[in-house]
Amino acid sequence: MAKIKSVFICSECGYESPKWYGKCPGCENWNTMTEEIKELSKGSATVKKRISPYSKPVSIGEISTEDEQRFDTGFSELNRVLGGGIVKGSLVLLGGDPGIGKSTILMQICKNLSNLSILYVSGEESKRQLKLRADRLNVVNNNLQIMTETDVELVCEEIKNQKPDIVMIDSIQTMMIKELTSSAGSVTQVRESTNLIMHTAKDFDTPVIVVGHVNKEGSIAGPKVLEHIVDTVLYFEGDKQMSCRILRAVKNRFGSTNEIGVFEMTDKGLKEVENPSQMMLSGRPKGVSGTCVTCSLEGTRPILTEIQGLATNSSYGNPRRMSTGFDYNRLSMLLAVLEKRAGYYFNNMDAYVNIVGGLRIDEPSVDLAICMALISSLKDTPVREDAVAFGEIGLAGEIRSVSQSQQRVNESVRLGFNRIVLPYHNAKNIVCDNAEIIGVRNLRQAFEALSE
Ligand SMILES: Nc1ncnc2c1ncn2[C@@H]1O[C@H](COP(=O)(O)OP(=O)(O)O)[C@@H](O)[C@H]1O
Ligand SMILES: [Mg+2]
Ligand SMILES: [Zn+2]
Structure with a gap:
């Protein structure tokens, strides 16, 4: 017992x-x-259930080192994030807020891979709902099997019998192992179910994509508790009110984690965005204060984005700071530098920063544009609309050089920007005929270069 x-x-x-x-x-x-x-x-329950519980040791010389086989998903944006397609036998976790488009992208992969046999397991929607979505997305795949089931053991049994090329599980929070006492969605259930799926994937060399909802409800386990079990973790980000969706790898045993994929949600499903900079800048307000364009590097790709800053008189003793798409603590640091090193006072001002388009940027090269947007709002002076600014800011208020500056300049010029304000040490090495390159050493110089 x-x-x-x-x-x-x-x-x-x-x-x-x-x-x-x-x-x-x-x-x-x-x-x-x-x-x-x-x-x-x-x-644990899964150890007992493993189909081949014992992996015999082999000499390292006998292990084949052929390139691992990958399935092309039909989306080049997704392939790049995965490191070149779905690796056979790998377990991919696809996380994201409800309604962001996880089921949609899975169904579209089924459409793109119409020559492969796919088992789509849903614990959330009825067969009819899935069929309606498939029809809306024009999915034609006679090798696509739909299974509405929440018992993981039955799902694994089906994988064992059918040996499909790819398995999709939507979502892991609805899956359960019957003999465990905890309810579906609990940490124990979600973990043990994933373990069992993981072993099945490895035993039959079948790639499995598992959907995990991000939710704020305490009783349902989030995808974070699974990150260490799976091979690859992808997150879908983006503002649900807007059409832009960003796919980011936060863990990848088969590729880098820097790359992002950019999609647009339409009524025909997700569409790849080949020119993300253009999309991020669409609808940019002109001639107003508190906005500045920057160029950040996402993996191998430079992307232009608009940064908005707002500084207003604070009505409470304790001014508010808020940031969307940017690290809150780094914003506090930048405000301290602006005050102490450049003489822009925010101590009785509320300060808000927003990276437009739902992108999250953790690269320090956006520091300069964030400061510029805030100064612009503080002084109510617009930044030139044909200018781009990038550079890291140090605690002494200095503008520090960033990597790949030439690539950033090229992307800015390609989108028609005429003035590029960047760290002084980067400016010396830039080759560019179609735009003014202005190297700056401190925040005051930078704002002058952007507003004159
Ligand atoms: N009939 C429809 N027409 C257009 N867009 C739709 C339709 N139904 C759903 N969508 C879009 O798809 C999104 C839901 O995507 P879905 O893949 O079901 O999300 P998830 O599986 O991540 O919860 C909605 O937010 C909406 O943008
Ligand atoms: Mg769904
Ligand atoms: Zn915790």
Whole structure:
């Protein structure tokens, strides 16, 4: 008889403790600890169920080093993020907010791979709903099997019998192993189900794409608790109100994690965006203060984006700072530098920063444009609309050089910008005839170059 013990597990990060906490000690989120029953039987449920439980050691010389086989997904944006297609036998987690387009992209992959046999398992939608979506997206694939099931063991049994080329599971939070006492969506269920799927994928060399919802409800496990189990983790980002969707790899055992894929949501499904800079800049306001264009590097691709800043008098003693698409702590640091090193005072101002288009940028080269947007709003002076600015800002208020500056300049020129303001040390090496290149050493110089 298995012993039963109750534990508290965080649905965001998987932190376990015998005691309940209001704030998770692991990830510091509030109200994410939920009680689950932990079975203390011999080994976990999945170990017992493994189809071939024993992997014999082989001499390293006997292991084949042929290039791993990859399936082209038919989307070059997705292939690039995956590192060149879906690797056979790999487990890919596709995370994102509900309604962002995860089921849509899976169905579109089914359409693109019409020569492969695909098993699409849904625990969320009825066969009819799936058929309606497939019709809307014009999916024609006679090798596509739809299974509406939530019992993972039955799903794995089906994989074993059918041996499909690819399996899709939508979503992992609806899947469950019957004999576990915890409810579907709990950390234990989600983890154990993924483990079982992982072993099946490896045993039959079948690639599996698993959908994981990101949600703010404490009792349902988020995709983060699975990141260490799977081979590749992709997240769909973007503002649901806008059509732009960004696919980003945060973990990849078969490729780099720097690349992003850019898509646009339309009524015919997701469309690849070949010219992301143009899309990010569409609808940019002209002649107003508080906006500045920058060029960041996403993997191997330079992308132009608009940064907006707003500084207003604070009505409370404690001014508000808010950032969307940019690290909050870095914004605080930049505000401190603006004040201490350049004499732009924000101490009784609320300050907001937004990266337009739903892109999240963690690259320090956006520092300069963020500062410029904030100064522009503070002084109510527009930045020239034909200018681009990029550069990292140091604590001494200096503008530090960034990598790949030539590539950034080229992309800016390609989109018709005439004046490029960049770190002084980068400017010396730039070759460019079609735009003014202005190298700057500090924030004041930069703002002068952008506003004159
Ligand atoms: N009939 C429709 N016409 C146009 N767009 C639709 C339609 N139905 C759904 N969509 C789009 O698809 C999105 C839902 O995508 P879906 O793949 O179901 O999301 P997820 O699986 O990530 O929850 C909606 O937000 C909407 O933008
Ligand atoms: Mg869905
Ligand atoms: Zn946590």
